[in-house]
Amino acid sequence: MNAGDGPVHVDVAQVFARPGVDAPLGPSRLHLDAGRIVRIEALADLPTAARHHVALPAPADAHDHGRGLRTLAFGARDQSLETWLPELAFEPRVDPYLRAAVAFARMAEGGIAAANHCHNTQDSQALLKEAEGVARAARDVGLRIGFAVPFAGRNGVVYGPLEPLLAHLPAADHARVHAMRQPTRTLQQNFALVEEIAQLEHEGFRVQYGPVGPQWVDDEAMAAIALASADTGRRVHMHLFETQRQRAWADAHYPRGLLRHLDGIGLLSPRLTVAHAVWLDDDDCGLLAERGVTVSANVSSNLRLRTGLPPWRRYLDAGLRFGLGLDGMSLDDDEDMLREMRLAWHQLQTADAGSDERFALGDLFRAVCVHGRQSITGADGGGELATGAPADILVLDTRRLSRDVLAEAPDHRLERLIARMTKRDIHRLIVGGRSVVHDARCQSVDLPALEAALTADAEAAWQRQPPDAPAIERLRVAVRAHYRCGGCGPGGQSGEGGSHGRG
Numbered sequence: 001m002n003a004g005d006g007p008v009h010v011d012v013a014q015v016f017a018r019p020g021v022d023a024p025l026g027p028s029r030l031h032l033d034a035g036r037i038v039r040i041e042a043l044a045d046l047p048t049a050a051r052h053h054v055a056l057p058a059p060a061d062a063h064d065h066g067r068g069l070r071t072l073a074f075g076a077r078d079q080s081l082e083t084w085l086p087e088l089a090f091e092p093r094v095d096p097y098l099r100a101a102v103a104f105a106r107m108a109e110g111g112i113a114a115a116n117h118c119h120n121t122q123d124s125q126a127l128l129k130e131a132e133g134v135a136r137a138a139r140d141v142g143l144r145i146g147f148a149v150p151f152a153g154r155n156g157v158v159y160g161p162l163e164p165l166l167a168h169l170p171a172a173d174h175a176r177v178h179a180m181r182q183p184t185r186t187l188q189q190n191f192a193l194v195e196e197i198a199q200l201e202h203e204g205f206r207v208q209y210g211p212v213g214p215q216w217v218d219d220e221a222m223a224a225i226a227l228a229s230a231d232t233g234r235r236v237h238m239h240l241f242e243t244q245r246q247r248a249w250a251d252a253h254y255p256r257g258l259l260r261h262l263d264g265i266g267l268l269s270p271r272l273t274v275a276h277a278v279w280l281d282d283d284d285c286g287l288l289a290e291r292g293v294t295v296s297a298n299v300s301s302n303l304r305l306r307t308g309l310p311p312w313r314r315y316l317d318a319g320l321r322f323g324l325g326l327d328g329m330s331l332d333d334d335e336d337m338l339r340e341m342r343l344a345w346h347q348l349q350t351a352d353a354g355s356d357e358r359f360a361l362g363d364l365f366r367a368v369c370v371h372g373r374q375s376i377t378g379a380d381g382g383g384e385l386a387t388g389a390p391a392d393i394l395v396l397d398t399r400r401l402s403r404d405v406l407a408e409a410p411d412h413r414l415e416r417l418i419a420r421m422t423k424r425d426i427h428r429l430i431v432g433g434r435s436v437v438h439d440a441r442c443q444s445v446d447l448p449a450l451e452a453a454l455t456a457d458a459e460a461a462w463q464r465q466p467p468d469a470p471a472i473e474r475l476r477v478a479v480r481a482h483y484r485c486g487g488c489g490p491g492g493q494s495g496e497g498g499s500h501g502r503g
C-alpha cells in the first residue's frame with residue numbers, strides 16, 4: 001500500500017463515519033497521512049465539485065477466490081454446486097499474476113477495499129509461485145488481501161467411496177477420476193508452504209490457513225491446523241455447510257455433530273471464518289456465536305449455485321457475527337459489492353420482520369465494513385471513518401441516486417443509498433490512503449490492458465492444452481445421476497462433488 005500517490009485530503013458534503021449509527025457529519029475535509037485518517041475538519045466552504053459526494057467506510061468482501069476469468073467466461077454454467085464443480089475443470093491455466101490482478105481490480109471497481117482470497121491452485125506443485133503472483137497483484141492494485149492457503153485431502157469428486165459414482169461412468173474414465181482423488185501435497189508440505197508464503201506478506205497481503213471444507217480435509221489435518229492457528233495467531237478460513245448434501249454427509253460421519261467435533265479439536269475460535277454456513281441449525285449458530293466465529297454469507301453465490309439462503313433469523317437469534325462475500329459469483333457477474341449489500345439487506349429485513357427492527361442499517365454496515373473486514377485484516381481499527389483509522393474510504397457521487405427525489409421529500413439518504421447504490425456511483429475508492437478507483441474506473445492498474453492480456457493468455461493456454469469437454473460433461477452427468485439415486489447406497493448417501501475449486 002503506497003500512501004505516497006494518494007490524495008492528502010478528501011472533501012465531501014457528508015461523512016457517514018459509522019453509517020446508521022452516528023448522524024452524518026456535514027461538509028467536511030478528511031485529512032489523510034501515511035495511510036490513515038489524521039483529522040476530520042468541518043468545512044465552511046465546500047468546493048462545488050464535492051457537493052454531491054458522500055464518504056462511507058469501504059466495504060470488505062469476506063469470501064472470494066480471485067479468479068480473473070469469471071466462471072461463465074470459461075464455460076462453467078450456473079447450476080447446483082455439485083454439478084458445477086466438475087465444470088471448473090474448464091478453467092485454462094493462466095499467469096497467476098494476471099489472474100489475480102484482473103480479479104482484484106474488478107473487485108476494487110465493485111467498491112471492495114479488503115478481500116478474502118481462498119486460493120484455488122491451478123498447478124498444485126506451483127502454489128508458492130502462484131502466491132507470489134497474488135501478493136504482487138495485491139500490492140499493484142492496492143487492496144488488502146487475506147490469502148487462504150488451501151488444505152484438502154479427502155473426498156475429492158464425491159463424498160464417500162468412488163465406486164457408486166464410477167458405476168455411472170465408462171470404464172475408460174475410471175483411472176482419471178481415481179487420479180482426481182489423490183491428494184496433491186502432504187500435510188507437512190502444506191505447512192512448510194504456509195511459512196514460505198508468509199515471507200511474502202506485506203500490508204496488503206496476509207496469510208491464513210485455508211482448510212477447504214470439513215468434508216475435504218481429514219481429521220488429522222484439521223486438528224493440526226487448529227493447533228497451528230492457536231500457536232501462530234494466524235486466521236483460518238473454511239467453507240462450511242454450503243449445501244444440504246454437505247450437511248447430510250457431516251451428520252452421517254459425526255453422529256455427535258461436526259461442529260462439536262471441530263470445537264473439541266479447538267478449531268472454533270475468534271480466528272475462524274466460515275463461508276456460506278447455509279445449513280446451520282440453532283445449536284450450531286449458538287456454538288459458533290459463543291466461540292466468536294465469523295460467518296461470511298454469500299447471497300448471490302447461493303442463488304447462482306442453488307444452495308439455499310443463509311438462515312438469517314438463526315444468525316440474528318444467536319447473535320452470530322457475519323460479513324458478506326461475493327465468492328466470485330456476484331448476482332450480475334460484475335463484482336458489485338454495493339448491490340450485494342442491498343440483496344442481503346432486503347433478505348435480512350424479511351427474515352427479521354416482526355422483531356421491531358432488531359437488525360438496522362447500522363448493523364448491516366458494521367457487518368460488511370467491520371466484521372467482514374476483521375476476518376481479513378484482524379482488528380485494525382478499520383471499517384469506520386475516525387481519526388487514526390486506516391484511510392479506507394468509499395466516496396459515492398449521489399447525483400444519479402437522488403435525481404428524481406423531490407426537494408421537500410423526507411431526508412432518507414442512507415436508506416436511499418442502500419436501495420440504489422451500485423458500483424457506477426463510485427467517485428473514489430481510497431485504500432490505505434491511496435486512490436484505487438476514480439470515477440468508477442480502477443486507477444492503480446490498467447484493467448482493460450490486463451483483461452486483454454489475460455484473455456490472450458487463456459486462449460493460448462487452451463490452444464496448447466484444450467479442455468476435454470466430453471469427459472467433463474460425462475463427469476457432470478455422472479455426478480448428477482449419483483445424487484439423483486441418493487448417492488447410490490451406503491456410504492454415499494450424501495455424495496458431493498470435488499472441493500470448491502481445486503486445493
Ligand SMILES: [Zn+2]
Binds near residue numbers: 063064065239327
Ligand atoms: Zn467459495
